[in-house]
Amino acid sequence: xxxxxxxxxxxxxxxxxxxxxxxxxxxxxxxxxxxxxxxxxxxxxxxxxxxxxxxxxxxxxxxxxxxxxxxxxxxxxxxxxxxxxxxxxxxxxxxxxxxxxxxxxxxxxxxxxxxxxxxxxxxxxxxxxxxxxxxxxxxxxxxxxxxxxxxxxxxxxxxxxxxxxxxxxxxxxxxxxxxxxxxxxxxxxxxxxxxxxxxxxxxxxxxxxxxxxxxxxxxxxxxxxxxxxxxxxxxxxxxxxxxxxx
Numbered sequence: 329x330x331x332x333x334x335x336x337x338x339x340x341x342x343x344x345x346x347x348x349x350x351x352x353x354x355x356x357x358x359x360x361x362x363x364x365x366x367x368x369x370x371x372x373x374x375x376x377x378x379x380x381x382x383x384x385x386x387x388x389x390x391x392x393x394x395x396x397x398x399x400x401x402x403x404x405x406x407x408x409x410x411x412x413x414x415x416x417x418x419x420x421x422x423x424x425x426x427x428x429x430x431x432x433x434x435x436x437x438x439x440x441x442x443x444x445x446x447x448x449x450x451x452x453x454x455x456x457x458x459x460x461x462x463x464x465x466x467x468x469x470x471x472x473x474x475x476x477x478x479x480x481x482x483x484x485x486x487x488x489x490x491x492x493x494x495x496x497x498x499x500x501x502x503x504x505x506x507x508x509x510x511x512x513x514x515x516x517x518x519x520x521x522x523x524x525x526x527x528x529x530x531x532x533x534x535x536x537x538x539x540x541x542x543x544x545x546x547x548x549x550x551x552x553x554x555x556x557x558x559x560x561x562x563x564x565x566x567x568x569x570x571x572x573x574x
Contacts, residue, residue, distance in 0.1 A: 335536030341379045342535065345372075350430045353437035366416040369438050373412035381539045382406070383510055384413055388546035391415075391501055395462040396549065397493040400503040401568050402471035403479045404519035405527060406534065407505060410542045412438065417469040418461065420454065420489060441468075451488055458492035468492070472561060476521050479506065482569050487561035494557060499549035502564045504571025510539040545571040 349372050357365050377384055392415050400411065408419060418439040426432050426442050441457055444450040458468055472485035493500050507516045518537035521530040534540075547567050552560045 331536040331538075335532060338380060338535040339532070342376070342531075345376055345379055346430055346434065349437070350433050353433050357437055365437070366439075369412055370416045373409045376409050377413050377542070380406075380535060381510075381537075382410075383539065383541040384410060384544065385541055386414055386544050386546065389548075390503070390544070390546045391499075391549060392467075394465045394467040395496060395498040396467045397458075397462065397490075397498055397500045398467065398469035398503055399472050399485075399490075399500060399564050399568070400469065400505055400544075401482050401572065402473045402476045403505060403507065404476065404521045404534075405530060406507075406519045406542070407471070407476075408438075410505065410544065411469055411503075414544055415467060417467040420458065420468065420470040423450075445474075455489060455492045455495070458489065459495040462492060462496035462498040472564070478522050479515065479517055479520050482565060482572065485561040485565040487557040490552075490557045490560055490564075494552045494560070497551065499551050500560075500564060501549040502547045502567040502571065504545040504547075504568050506543050506572055508541050508543060510541040513541075516540050547571055 352368065352372075360368075398411065398415075398417055400407065411417060418441060419435070420441045420443055421435060423442040423444045425435050425440070428435075441454060441461070443454040461468060470489055472487070472489070473483040474486045475483070477483050490500070492498075507519050508514060509516050516537065518540065519530065519534045521527065547570075555563070
């Protein structure tokens with residue numbers, strides 16, 4: 329199938345899938361148990377990857393139960409769906425996503441915790457909220473680079489949110505993510521979303537690409553063990569770099 333025809337077909341199916349997810353969250357989630365919501369989010373994410381022709385391979389043991397914090401390098405708008413397909417977790421995201429049409433509802437339905445990045449006071453509030461969620465047994469996930477990279481390097485990690493894991497004495501598991509061509513195993517930059525590129529441009533390149541694979545490598549979970557958050561963040565970044573290089 330020609331790439332543009334394949335892309336158009338995938339894009340239509342993706343839009344329908346997004347709307348079905350929105351409808352489910354708006355009309356069914358209020359009456360469902362949290363366990364059923366979590367399972368639905370994971371199955372919905374797995375179906376989204378299938379629509380995009382994206383396989384998922386997990387290398388190493390990805391923990392499935394909290395209390396647990398996941399940290400991962402950030403490449404694409406697809407990263408959240410990849411992690412949700414692998415394990416149900418609650419993401420930390422910038423506050424303005426909450427008001428986005430359709431996507432805001434999907435993010436909130438997935439249990440996202442929101443932060444106003446420009447506000448130091450709000451960062452303290454979110455760290456406290458994250459620590460409480462960890463103490464209640466949740467799995468939290470965030471991208472400590474704070475923005476997407478091009479997939480070839482790992483940007484410096486921001487350490488502030490790691491304070492929640494330190495305060496809750498919760499383990500942190502580092503993950504290394506990469507995208508590759510499913511046929512050749514060569515790195516693929518099709519899903520990248522960096523710089524001034526629009527989300528639509530990145531999405532179109534992704535849906536037009538040949539079958540892809542997301543490879544998620546998992547390190548053993550570790551605790552801070554007396555390290556302050558900046559030192560802990562630096563160690564986790566080196567772990568992620570090692571996962572991507574191996």
